[in-house]
Structure formats: structure tokens, C-alpha cells
Amino acid sequence: MESTLKALRDGESVLDLSPRSTVSGGVEDIYGEDRATEDQLVIPWTVSVASGYSLLRDPQYNKGLAFTEKERDAHYLRGLLPPTVSTQQLQIYLLISMREKKLMNSIRQYQVPLQKYVAMMDLQERNERLFYKLLIDNVEELLPVKYGSIFRRPQGLYISLKERGKILEVLKNWPERSIQVIVLTDGEWILGLGDLGCQGMGIPVGKLASYTALGGCLPITMDVGTNNEKLLNDEFYIGLRQKRATGQEYYDLMHEFMTAVKQNYGENVLVQFEDFANHNAFELLAKYGTTHLVFNDDIQGTASVVLAGVVAALKLIGGTLPEHTFLFLGAGEAGTGIAELIALEMSKQVIKPTVLIGSLGVGRTFTKEVVEAMTSNNDKPLIMALSNPTSQSECTAEEAYQWSEGRAIFASGSPFDPVEYKGKVYASGQANNA
Template sequence: MMMDRLGQRPTKDESSPGLVRGIDYLRNPQLNKGLAFTIEERMSLGIHGLLPAVVRTQEEQLKLCKLNLERYPDDLSKYIYLIGLLDRNEKLFYRLLEDDLEKMMPLVYTPTVGLACQKFGMIYRRPRGLFISFHDKGHVYDVIRNWPEHNVRAIVVTDGERILGLGDLGVQGMGIPIGKLSLYTGLAGIKPQQCLPITLDVGTDNQMLQRDPMYMGHRHARITGKDYDEFLDEFMEAVVQRFGQSTLIQFEDFGNKNAFRFLTRYRERYCMFNDDIQGTAAVVVAGLLASLRLTNTKLHENTIVFQGAGEASLGIASLCVLAMLKEGVSEKEAKNRIWMVDSLGLIVQDRPKGGVTTHKSQFARQNHKPVDTLAEVVRQVKPTVLIGASAIGGAFTQDILVEMGENNKRPVIFALSNPTIKAECTAEEAYSATQGRAIFASGSPFKPVTYDGKTLYPGQGNNSYIFPGTALGIICCGIMNIPDEIFLLAATTLADIVTADDLRNGSVYPPIKNIKNCSLQIAIKLMDYAYTNSLATVHPKPNNYEEFIKAQLYDTNYSSSLPEVYHFPDI
């Protein structure tokens, strides 16, 4: 008799005489293979007759999924179809994702996920992840215990305050943790049952959502201050109590103030990082390091101007400083190469208009007069690198782009804001204003641009190049605390993967289709670093890191349902 995944023999459902528990293989997306169940499996599991007679291979199912996907006229409908597939047949979903990453990633994550978050109340179908309310305060552990999987190794958590460039979306921000963790599996092979998306419902200050009948969260202003901090403390403690100290917790899309506070508050006590600060920094620094091969310079020889001084820009700037220190310059010299512009203009010491917050103050210019606009900063400073992370669409105007082209043989222009409508400029605008000489990258994907007979393929500075592989390495060797050197190592590893052909084609990143290999190489480097620096807690040390990692990865191919015991191997 076939046993179920808990090692128990299937028994009749007492409430439905004659119905055996083998039907769970059709209801559970982790077990379901749809029409790929063989006749022998159908007989053994007691599901013969519950499916049509035809038996299809996974490859045939894959073709059918692609045909179905093409039937939908818009990306949001395609997103809904893909999430539905994930809810029905997990392995087929991830097989489809990895089969064509370039096409699927924009559908399951940026830019489509932004629209999915905005419409979350309308497209919500099936529970996925945990919603933990502030009103559960005092009982957070009990809520986390309700999650059925015990071997959770990676959590992505948000409170929905700053979703992409869309602002406060409250619990509708759940689309981000769901999307991120699908990429943990699709791009790094981390088993989906080891991943847990969580949204913390502390209210929303978005009054439109408070009035929206489709909104599914609490309709009150955001909880702040001591109560909010105590709630977060309880959440972090409950995660460790339930899943262990080595559980990776990725903070995602918290507001600027809270993001920096919690990174400082928790990084020494928990296995956590903030992807908006540290993941973004790593992928952008990787692009900058790759661009040096085109500009024939070192990083500390460049002058970098940032439009925007939030989580992303400050994280990038800090990691740039660390990279410059590795080149042998002092911290003062490194910071002197960085100029930051926010909504009030150039960040200078003792700025009379609006002042400077604590986190921005480390990059405030000393003894420099205030400058009101980015255009004027570019004219005065003549940067070699211009980075946008402001969520202000069109912030890099034609005049600014032309100025960058006139001042540099190969201007580096990164328009990183998501979604696409928030990008500081388009790839075509950057190439046209600089006669095709710009080294361009963006946060969301742009189509290839043909300029003066040459087709350029703009690189996408997507965090997906970094966080899946970083998470894989951290999980495989059991790192408890994550130093900034981890992200610099991930950045340098990614930059080294960029080929001469990639650079000639206009991209400072490898092709999207190669991200799984990028994740593997990053994980290998991180494991070596962790064991060398006594950060690893998984012992004994593997003899071969690559073989060890590959042995842990999720397999998207169907396995036989005929063995006596069905179980999930653990990392």
C-alpha cells in the first residue's frame, strides 16, 4: 500500500466514505503532477478515474502552459494565470519559470508584480504566506505556528510601507514577498517549502486604501513608535523560536526610516539583511565594477552623483566606499567621490533648507554651497557616473543626459527606479543623448535599442542577480550574521561573470537566462568566505562546495509517486 508524505498509509476519509487520501496528490501543489501521473501511479494512489485517460509528459504540459499564457492579452492576466499554476502544480510552475527566465521574470516579478500589488484585493485567490497583524501582538508565535512547514529556512517580510516606487500599499504589498521567494526557488534552487512570505499588517496611511472596499487589511493609520518596535521585536523572536537562529530573514520594502533602523537594530542578533539597501547596493556595484573594464578606470577614480538619497542610494554609496577602500584609498577620499541629491537639492553640511537626516549626513558635502537642482549639480561636478534611485520618472532630462555625454567619453548612467514608469530615463533616451556611448543599466527591463546601426542590449540591474545566490550560500553554510563584506563579495563575483561579449553588446550584467549560474557561483564564493572567516555553522566543512550546494537544490522534474514513502529532503 502506498504511504503518504508523513509515512502513513492512505485511509478513507471518514466524512466521505470510499474517498481515499490519495486525492491529496491532486490537491497539494507540491505533490500534484496533473495529467503526468502514470496509469500505475493513478492506480496506486487511488486517483484512477479522477483524471481523463490521457497521460502527458512534463514537456507536453510545458508546451500547453506556454500556449495558455499567450492567450492572455495583458501582463496582469498572465501573472494571475502563473500564480494559479503555482497554486496547482508547483514543479510545473518552476519548470516554466526556469525554461524562459527572460520572458517569465518580468511577469512574476518587476514590473508586473507592482500592478499585481495595486490590484491585490481583486486578484487574491488562495492563501499563500502569513499575514501577521499588529493586533496579534502578544501572540505572534502562535500565528507563526500555524504555518504547516517546520523546516523554513528563508523568510521575506514586508510591512508594505514602500512597495517598489508605488508607496504605501499596506497588506497588498504581499505580492513582493511572494514574488521574491518564487525567485529564491526559480533562480537559486532553494526548495519552495523552505520559503515563507510574510506581511506585517500595521495599518496603512494610504487613505484611498482605507476607503477601498476591496482592501483586505486593517483600515487604520500605521502603528508607529514604541508599539511598532515592540511588535517587530516580538516577530523576530518568534521566528527564531519557531524555526531556529539560522533562519534567513530578508526585509523588503519597509519605509526608509524603519529600514535603516531595523538593519542596525537586528543585524548583529539575527541572520537578516535588507534587500533594498544591501541587495540593491551589491547589484549596482557589480554593474559599476563591470563598467570599469569599458572606462579603463578604477572605482575611486570616478565621480558618482546620486539622484535620490533613500535606502537604495545610501546602500549603494556605502558599498562603493567599501569597494574603494579595497582599492587602497582612505574612507575620506572615497566619500569625497560621492555626491548626493535629494528632493531638496545637493546634500551639504548644515543645509539651510530642510536639513539633513542622520543617515544622509555621512555623505553631506563639507564646505559646499547648497545647489537646488540635479541639472546644476551635474554641470558643476561633471560626474563620470550618474545613478538614479529616486522613483521620479524622467528625472534624467535630455539636458542632463547631453551634459553627461559631453563631459565623458563613456558616461555611466544607471536609471534604477521601479516600475518602468518610475525610471529616471529610458534606455533609448540615454543612448540617443550620448550618441550611443552611454553605459546604461536600469532596474526594470528595457527592450534593445538600435543606434547608428548598432543594437545595444541594456543591462537590467535587478536584485535577482544577488539575493537568491546570497541566500543560497548563507543557508548552505549556516551563516548567523551577515557582514557587508558578503555583499561586496557577491558584487565582485557577479562582475567577474560578465563577459567581453556582454560588454560589447551594451550590458554590464550577464544575460538574464544565466542567473541560475550566477546564483551558484555567488553561493560557492560565500561558502568559501564563510568557512575561511569562521562564519559557517554547518559542519563538517564540505570537501567540494559546488557538489554540496548542487545536492541541496530543488528539482523541477517530476519524481515517481510509487515509492513506499514520499518525503522532502532537507538542506
């Protein structure tokens, strides 16, 4: 600890190998208040940060009057702050009551979105914690303001074709280590704007402004070129000046990225695909849906909200989903995603199968949840896992009997040995053209 304090006093940076956790085991809440142990002396650094006056100028870690007495001693803040120690909630109240209340009034008077954006970004650059707290407290009013649409300082990672073979190294350049959510765009299909190429960064940055409470978030733009001639001819364009990569070149880069993400951030990091064109959006979701935690807001997020609205509206218009006829104008990601989800919901309400037949050629697709759902609707569900060889069977005989509590009638394309369950031996049938 003495060496750490000396380094801080001398203006050196300090590296903490346990990001987003306190040095002595305390935990930081989403608003920056430290729930620390008694001997806690320093706030949790993500990678490195200065002390004293420089700390108060750092928008990400400055807590203003919320620094505790111990933190003020540890980080050489004595005399740089008034003596009062207050919570950030109180600071928000005071700021809104005084200076920030004036800011909110100014924001409400602005007619041009750019003016609202600049006002909010000024606050973010002064104190990022207060910026997000203000955003959370006024989410309905402030969320429509698109943050990050102008390059002021690095707010995310840019990965381009130039980084092929080095994507893992690029990810390690981001200072935050504990990443839970990545919003990824290739900028090809920004709603209402089209192909923005590298300038699509504002989309994941703005999207993550509403996700801050989740913890570590990282906006990433994958620059594979642009087909926007205006951008290609713009001398101030910051991205690759080439036509968009397609085919194998494109998917090889994406695969390297998805592999590197899991290597660097672990199995549970969520990758949200944002504003990809149809031909890539559905392909990526299908390809990585079984190996990564992935989500496409345009396909899945919009669909879930629309379905919820339709279901709620049925209370007024009457009937069930299958009794209504749906007409879609537009077959983009949103329209297709909505249609698929509505169809899935219909299938849950009107289809209660008594026989389940698998011939997909993909193993373990009859999951425990599937078998249990079949069993809940039938006293003796017939389950036929017909795919060969045994490794590709939709489920095993043992799984079918155990998950159905011995009630399933099971047949498979490849033979399974008899299964003993709760003292009874079950011999499954083989259903193929042999």
C-alpha cells in the first residue's frame, strides 16, 4: 500500500488486476458509490488513473463530493474539495437544483438535436458518472438524443480489415477489462441513413448509453469499407476508402472477431449485432447463435416489443393471435423478425403436439425443455429422434426417459442400449428403413 500511495503522490498510474472490484474486496455499485470494507483506501480503478487534481478532471472516475474521507486522504484530494461529503444522489439533486437544472431547461428549449447533444456531451466530459445518472433519471426525455454521433474522444473500438490477424490484440487495447456487453455494427444499414461505414460508431455508442446499468459495455465498429460514394469521395471521411468486403473475406474477419471476443472476455459476454444489412444480419445470428451469446435488436428486440403490443391489444380488439390476419409492409430485419416471432407465439398457443419427430441431422436439439413441454401436454408423448449416427441423434434414449419421467415412448434412427430408470428397464425401438 505504501508503494501505491507513493506512486499516486508522484503522479504515476496504478494498475489494478481486478477490474471493477475494490482493492480490499468491496463492490462498486452502478452509480459509483463504493460499498467497501473498513480498510478500503482506494476506489476501484479499471486500468490506471491519476490522483489529486488530475483525478478530479477525469470524467470516468471523478465522484466529486462523494469521495469519502479515506479516499480523499488516499488520493491527495484534501483542499481540492469542500469539506462536505455527500452521496452522488444528493449531488444530482443539488446540481439539478442549481447548474444542471439550468442545463435541463436549456436542453428543453433547444429545437436542434445537435444542440441537445452538445449540452449533454459537455456534462459527460466533466463527470461521466453524473452524466449517466442524469440520463437514467430522465431517460424518457434524454434517450432520444443520439449520443456519440460526433467524434470528440474515443468512445469505442474501430476494427477494420487492416487488423486482420490482430483483432485479439486490438481488443486488449481497450482499457476496460470487465466487459459484459458489446454492441457491434458494420455501419451498412443505419435506419433512415443507409450505409455510413466507419461513421456508424454513433449507433453502438448511443445504444450503450441506455445499457450503462449493466456494467462494462463496449461499442465496436467493424470497418469493412463502404459502398456510399459520397463518403468515399469525402476528404474528411475517417474510414477505409474502399468498397465493402463481401463473401469469405467478410465472414473470415467476423469469425476472427467472434473468436477473439470469447478469448478476451469469456463465454458470457453478450455481442449485440446492430444495424447490419439483411444478408449478413440473419446469417450472423444463425451462425453464432449456438456458440456465442448473441442478440440482434432489429430482428429480436423490435419483434418482442411489437408482439407484446399485439398481445396487449387483443384485450381490446378480441380474439386470439391465430384468429387474426397480419399484413407486413417491408421485409427487412424488423418486419421479418416480427413475423417469425408472431408465428412462433401462434405455434405455442394452437400446436400441442403428441408426436415429436426429429430428422434435422443436428444432435441434442430435443432439449430437456422440449421433452418436458411434450410431457406436460401428453400422458405418453411419442418422441422419435431419427437422425444418424448416434452422435447426431436429437436426444438419447436415456434423456428422453429421464426428462419425461419414464412416460415417453421413444424411437431412434440409431440403436440405444436399454435404459434403467427408477427401477424399471426401458428398451427403445429403432425406426429407420433397416
